[in-house]
Amino acid sequence: MLSNLGNSILFISVLVSISIIYLSNKNLKTSNNLIIKNIYQLSLIQSTLIIFCFFTLIAAFIVSDFSLVTVYQNSHSMKPVFYKIAGTWGNHEGSLLLWVIILTIFSFLFLIYNKDHPKKFRLITLIIQNILILGFLFFILFNSNPFSSLSPIPSEGLGLNPILQDPALAIHPPLLYIGFVGSSIYFSAAIASLIVNYSEKSFSFSIKNWVLISWCFQTLGILVGSVWAYYELGWGGFWFWDPVENASLLPWFAMTALLHSIIVFEKRNLFYFWVIILCLITFILSVTGTFLVRSGILNSVHTFASDPTRGVYILLFLSLMIFSSIYLLFKKYKKENYSLNQNSKETFILINNWFMMFYLITVLLGTIYPIFTDALTDNKISVGPPFYNAIIFPIVVIFLIFMAVGPRVKWIKNRFEDIKVYSFILAGSIILNVLILVFIKSYSILSNFIIISALFLIISSLKDGVSALQKNRFDLARIISHASFGFLVLFIGLNHIFSIEKDYNIKVGETKNFENYSIKLEKLDLKDFPNYKAVIGTLEINNNFSNEKNILKPEIRIYDNPKTLTYEASIKTNLLKDYYLTMSNIDRSDYYNIKFQKKPLMIWIWISVVMIVTGGFLRLFKNAKYS
Amino acid sequence: MRNTVKIIIFVIFFFVISVFYISLNRETNYNTSSLINKEVPQFKIAYFDKNGSFTKQDLINNNYTLINFWASWCGPCRVEHPVLMKLSAENNLDILGVNFKDKKELARKFLKDLGNPYNFLLKDFEGKQSVIFGIYGIPESIIINNENTIIKKFVGPLSIDDYKEIKEIIK
Numbered sequence: 001m002l003s004n005l006g007n008s009i010l011f012i013s014v015l016v017s018i019s020i021i022y023l024s025n026k027n028l029k030t031s032n033n034l035i036i037k038n039i040y041q042l043s044l045i046q047s048t049l050i051i052f053c054f055f056t057l058i059a060a061f062i063v064s065d066f067s068l069v070t071v072y073q074n075s076h077s078m079k080p081v082f083y084k085i086a087g088t089w090g091n092h093e094g095s096l097l098l099w100v101i102i103l104t105i106f107s108f109l110f111l112i113y114n115k116d117h118p119k120k121f122r123l124i125t126l127i128i129q130n131i132l133i134l135g136f137l138f139f140i141l142f143n144s145n146p147f148s149s150l151s152p153i154p155s156e157g158l159g160l161n162p163i164l165q166d167p168a169l170a171i172h173p174p175l176l177y178i179g180f181v182g183s184s185i186y187f188s189a190a191i192a193s194l195i196v197n198y199s200e201k202s203f204s205f206s207i208k209n210w211v212l213i214s215w216c217f218q219t220l221g222i223l224v225g226s227v228w229a230y231y232e233l234g235w236g237g238f239w240f241w242d243p244v245e246n247a248s249l250l251p252w253f254a255m256t257a258l259l260h261s262i263i264v265f266e267k268r269n270l271f272y273f274w275v276i277i278l279c280l281i282t283f284i285l286s287v288t289g290t291f292l293v294r295s296g297i298l299n300s301v302h303t304f305a306s307d308p309t310r311g312v313y314i315l316l317f318l319s320l321m322i323f324s325s326i327y328l329l330f331k332k333y334k335k336e337n338y339s340l341n342q343n344s345k346e347t348f349i350l351i352n353n354w355f356m357m358f359y360l361i362t363v364l365l366g367t368i369y370p371i372f373t374d375a376l377t378d379n380k381i382s383v384g385p386p387f388y389n390a391i392i393f394p395i396v397v398i399f400l401i402f403m404a405v406g407p408r409v410k411w412i413k414n415r416f417e418d419i420k421v422y423s424f425i426l427a428g429s430i431i432l433n434v435l436i437l438v439f440i441k442s443y444s445i446l447s448n449f450i451i452i453s454a455l456f457l458i459i460s461s462l463k464d465g466v467s468a469l470q471k472n473r474f475d476l477a478r479i480i481s482h483a484s485f486g487f488l489v490l491f492i493g494l495n496h497i498f499s500i501e502k503d504y505n506i507k508v509g510e511t512k513n514f515e516n517y518s519i520k521l522e523k524l525d526l527k528d529f530p531n532y533k534a535v536i537g538t539l540e541i542n543n544n545f546s547n548e549k550n551i552l553k554p555e556i557r558i559y560d561n562p563k564t565l566t567y568e569a570s571i572k573t574n575l576l577k578d579y580y581l582t583m584s585n586i587d588r589s590d591y592y593n594i595k596f597q598k599k600p601l602m603i604w605i606w607i608s609v610v611m612i613v614t615g616g617f618l619r620l621f622k623n624a625k626y627s
Numbered sequence: 628m629r630n631t632v633k634i635i636i637f638v639i640f641f642f643v644i645s646v647f648y649i650s651l652n653r654e655t656n657y658n659t660s661s662l663i664n665k666e667v668p669q670f671k672i673a674y675f676d677k678n679g680s681f682t683k684q685d686l687i688n689n690n691y692t693l694i695n696f697w698a699s700w701c702g703p704c705r706v707e708h709p710v711l712m713k714l715s716a717e718n719n720l721d722i723l724g725v726n727f728k729d730k731k732e733l734a735r736k737f738l739k740d741l742g743n744p745y746n747f748l749l750k751d752f753e754g755k756q757s758v759i760f761g762i763y764g765i766p767e768s769i770i771i772n773n774e775n776t777i778i779k780k781f782v783g784p785l786s787i788d789d790y791k792e793i794k795e796i797i798k
Contacts, residue, residue, distance in 0.1 A: 297650040311651040319644050326640065330633050368643075375649045380758055565703060565784070586705055589740070 002060045003068055006147035009053040010140060013100075016046045017134045024123045024130075033119050035111075039126070043111055046133075047104040054097050057146050058088045067153045070094060070146045076157040078531050078560075079165075086170030092294060092310075093146035095173055096136065102181040103133045106210070110185050114206045117198075121206075124192035125185075132184055135317050143313055168228035172221060179218025180251045180286035185210050186258075187283035190276045191325065194332045204266040207279065209623055211262060214282075215255045216616040222248050223609045231571065236501070236580045236597045238605065241388045243298040246367040247289030250360060254282040257356035260349045267411060268346060270338050273329075274353070280325045285360075287318050297371055343414045348406035355399045362391050394446060396489060400453035403485065404460035407478055425463065429455035436494075443497045450493045457486035477622060481615025488608035491601045500598040507590040516545040519596060532559040534568075537583045537592065554583040554594070578602040662761055667775045672756045675726055675734075675748040685747075686775055690719040691797045695745070695768045695785075696757055698729040699737035704766045707784035708741045714790065715744035720797050726750045727757055727765050770796060 020042050027036050057070070061084045066072040074091045075084055088094045107129040114122055140146070186207040193203050225248065230238040239245065258278040265275045292298045295311025340346050366383040373379045405422065429452045436451065437443070461483035468475060504512045504519070511520040522538045535556040542549055555568040572579040580597040671680045686692055695711060697704040715722055724745035726734045729752065738745075751757050760769055761780075768781040770793060778796060781789055 291647070295651055297647070312648075315644065315647055315651065322640050322644070323637075326637060371650050372646055375646050565706065 002056055002065050003147045003149040006053055006056045006060075007141075007145070009049055009056065010137060010145075010147070013046060013049050013053070014134065014137050014141070016042055016049065017130045017137065020046065020130050021127050021134075024127050028120060028123050035119055035123065039123075040111065043104075043108045043126070047101070047108045050097070050101050050104050054088070054101055057094055057097060058085055061085060061088050064157060066155070066157050067149050067151070068146070069148045069150050072150055072154050072157050074157070076531075080530075082167075083165045083170070089173050090169070093140070093144045095177070096140050096144050097146055098174060098177050099181050100133060100136050100140065102177055103129065103136065103184055106182055106185040107133065107188075110189070110206075110210065113209075117202065117206050118196065120196045121189075121192050121198045121203075124195050125188045128188035128191045129185060132188065139313055139317070143310055166228055166232050168224050168231065172224040172228060175217050175224055176221030176248055179214050179216075179221050179255075180248070180283075180289070182210065182214035182217065183251060183255065183279075183282040183286055186214075186279045187321075190279035191328060194276060194328050197332070199272045201266055201269045203272075204262050204275070208262050208266065209620060211255060211258050212616055212620045212623070215252075215259055216613050216620070218248070218252050218255060219609065219613045219616070222252060223606065223613075227606060230602075231569065236569070236582075236595075236599065241366070241383075241385050243367050244289075244293050246363050247292055249363055250289060250367070251282050251285045253356045253360040253363070254278055254285055257353045257360075258282060260352045260356075264346050264349050270336070270340075270346060271350075273333060273336060277329070280329070284318070284321055284325065285364075287314065287321060291315055291318055292367070298367075341413045343409070343416070345406070345409045345411045345414065348402065348409050351402050352406065355395070355402070358395065359392060363388070393450060397446075397449045397453045400457045400486065400489060403482060404453075404457040407475075407482065408460075408464060421463070422460070425459045426452075426456055428459060429453075441498065447493060447497055451490060454486045454490035454493060458483050458490065461486060477615045477619035479615075480618065481612050484608045484611035484615065488605065488612065491604040491608055495599055495601050495605060498598075498600040500596075502596045503593070504596070505586065505591040505593050507592065516543055517596075517598075518542045518544060519594070521592065521594070524592075532557045534558070535585065537594075539570075539581060539583075539594065541579055541581075541596070550579055552579060552581045554581045556583060556585055573603055575603065576600065662769075662777050662780060665777055667771055667777060668759050670756060670759050672725060672749040672751055675724075675731075675750045681723070681747055681749050683775065686771060687773065689721040690773050692721050692723055692771045693768055693793065694723045694725060694760065694771065696725045696727045696751075696760075696762050696765045698727045698765055699733040700729065701727075701765050703784040705737075705741065707766055707786075708744070710785040710787065710790045711744040712742050714785075714793060715746075717794070717797060720793070721746040723747045723749065725757060726752075727762070728752060 020039060023036065023039050023042065027039065057068075059065075060068050060071050061075050062081060064071065064075060064077040064084070066075075070091060070093045074094075075087050079087070089098045107126060110129070111122065111126055189203075189207050189210075193199065222245075225245065226238045229240065229245075230236070258275065261271050261275055261278060265271050291311065291314040294314060297311065340350070366387055369383055370381050373381050404425075408418070432455050433448060433452045437448075461479050465476075465479045465483070468479070500515065502512075502514055502519075506512060506519070506521045508521050508524060511518055518541075520540045520542075522540055525536045525538070527534050527536060536553050537555075539552050539554070540549060541552060550572050552570040552572055554570040557566045557568055558564075559566065567582050567584050569580055569582045571581075578597075578599040580599055582595045584593045586593055667683055667686065669683050671682045673680050693714065711722060714720060722745050724747070726748065729750075731750075734750075738748075760767075766784055768785055770778045770781075772778055779792075785793075
């Protein structure tokens with residue numbers, strides 16, 4: 001029943017999309033400067049239908065309707081309701097439906113919030129967006145249909161991977177999708193702008209809030225994914241340069257570049273084509289990421305069960321997007337003549353964009369290089385953290401310095417009046433760094449540079465904040481985001497430098513000592529839970545220096561559906577540090593293997609990212625207030 | 628000049644997409660299911676304790692072969708070890724153990740403590756040979772018949788159910 005309902009809605013949605021394209025095209029030819037009401041109505045109906053369709057699928061998950069293949073493969077009647085619901089988008093088919101929801105909602109909102117822009121531009125944006133929607137609807141209907149039914153109906157589902165039963169992971173995909181699927185709207189707008197030659201700076205007003213929204217959500221999505229990896233994967237790290245993590249980072253770099261260059265376009269009417277190119281590549285990179293993840297040509301913890309036909313379809317779609325973008329861009333490209341003063345805000349923002357492009361290319365190469373060597377030379381290689389760390393971190397130092405100085409630079413022509421101030425800030429940063437070195441621990445030269453430059457950015461941003469407060473011209477959003485980025489790098493640096501990691505085999509009653517710490521395995525308990533059994537260890541960690549005592553309880557879980565063994569880390573978080581403990585059993589012996597990690601300032605890494613995003617949202621509210 | 632740039636950009640994108648397409652149609656070693664019902668790929672893995680290597684040609688003498696990838700540092704390998712010990716009692720099954728990214732002493736101790744179920748013991752300390760079988764995490768096991776065809780692949784520790792299934796296969 002639900003299968004028929006879902007399929008019918010999908011089919012009607014296709015018809016609605018075609019009608020929108022048809023009506024928009026017809027409306028283009030009228031001389032009237034208004035978009036006819038029917039288009040608004042259809043667009044609203046379209047979003048509503050897809051949302052309803054998605055709820056139908058959620059309902060199927062909640063009632064465990066195993067007549068649907070997707071539900072059968074990804075759910076189980078014993079599963080808690082929350083994870084049944086989250087299971088809706090935790091699989092390939094359901095998540096595609098979420099894609100289409102975001103495509104349609106953004107399409108509708110763009111239509112109603114941009115009434116001051118030329119009709120032609122708005123209609124063509126709508127047409128392009130609906131072509132994208134149609135593309136994905138066909139993909140869903142003919143290749144990845146969440147409503148495919150199964151006969152005879154199985155009595156029980158295959159379950160959701162227990163490692164995916166995590167609240168962070170339940171909200172991770174929707175956040176990330178709002179980010180990178182949201183970028184579709186400025187892709188469509190950029191194409192429309194090229195077609196109708198809408199290159200005035202007012203074009204920037206039509207897209208800048210959408211760039212901000214997608215950027216904020218993309219950042220949050222990456223954060224939540226990273227938090228999940230930290231808490232759930234049990235390696236104690238939070239970023240692994242896994243190809244799929246990289247796939248989410250690539251559009252983020254492009255968005256961040258766009259976020260900045262659009263300011264120049266808005267203020268100075270420069271860089272029009274560069275803004276267009278960034279709009280295009282952001283969404284192209286999003287689809288490329290989807291292709292890499294869903295086709296199965298990359299392998300990582302995230303990859304969905306692979307199916308080559310799926311890959312062929314996305315690749316076809318991707319090629320169409322890329323080649324039509326390139327064709328249009330070449331056709332419309334006009335050389336822009338501008339002479340930039342080397343010492344001006346424009347130049348500094350351009351430098352920001354170079355850095356972003358540098359990071360983007362580095363990560364892109366690292367991600368797809370193994371695919372190339374494999375396909376062309378049969379040589380399997382893997383590109384891991386050493387590559388990224390070696391290339392990205394030294395460059396971060398220079399980037400942070402520019403990031404600190406850039407915002408203070410004036411438009412058109414700048415004169416540095418506050419070199420003295422910067423020298424003081426730099427001196428202060430160096431002194432702080434030396435204090436850490438002397439009182440806590442020494443570290444590598446590169447780490448020194450990173451800490452100093454991060455401190456430099458933080459202090460400069462905070463100083464900007466104070467002086468702006470006095471003048472009452474307070475760009476709070478930028479100051480928060482930039483200072484928080486400084487804090488992020490600083491905390492990552494300190495976390496890396498001051499981490500402790502120890503590995504022991506231990507049995508009940510035994511105590512291990514190292515540095516100032518002692519760890520004792522006090523007892524083991526066996527407990528039964530609704531869908532798993534767990535061996536829970538109780539370990540006491542003593543800091544002999546501060547006499548601080550902590551009890552940690554790592555678990556070994558045995559899940560039933562599917563039968564899986566997982567190791568749950570026990571994590572004690574406070575403002576200064578995290579204790580991170582995992583335990584695994586050693587068969588036929590009383591010993592357990594424990595891995596203890598002390599991770600300083602962990603929580604501040606998450607808080608910094610939240611603050612970076614807060615800056616983005618503040619800017620968004622400010623924009624909304626003034627428009 | 629501008630046309631050259633255009634052509635170069637076009638060619639780069641064309642090249643990237645072609646490589647993606649080629650990759651799609653390749654049987655990736657990582658795709659476990661693609662190995663099933665296929666002939667075992669050519670391989671050459673060094674013996675653990677003696678000189679020389681075990682190759683595909685050596686398999687033909689066995690009726691059924693279970694290739695098990697394991698390491699002493701791997702918790703789940705300890706979990707599945709009793710199953711392997713039980714399987715070692717089967718007559719028409721030879722078990723080939725590939726010690727994966729391990730240290731020799733620790734591996735020896737592991738077998739001394741828990742028993743040695745392997746008819747042949749090989750080593751792959753860098754994990755390079757195991758990639759041929761699509762192994763990138765352990766434990767994994769592959770069962771092969773006397774025609775050198777891969778019948779089934781077990782990802783993760785072998786359970787009692789897997790034991791029953793293997794017994795069924797080799798019956």
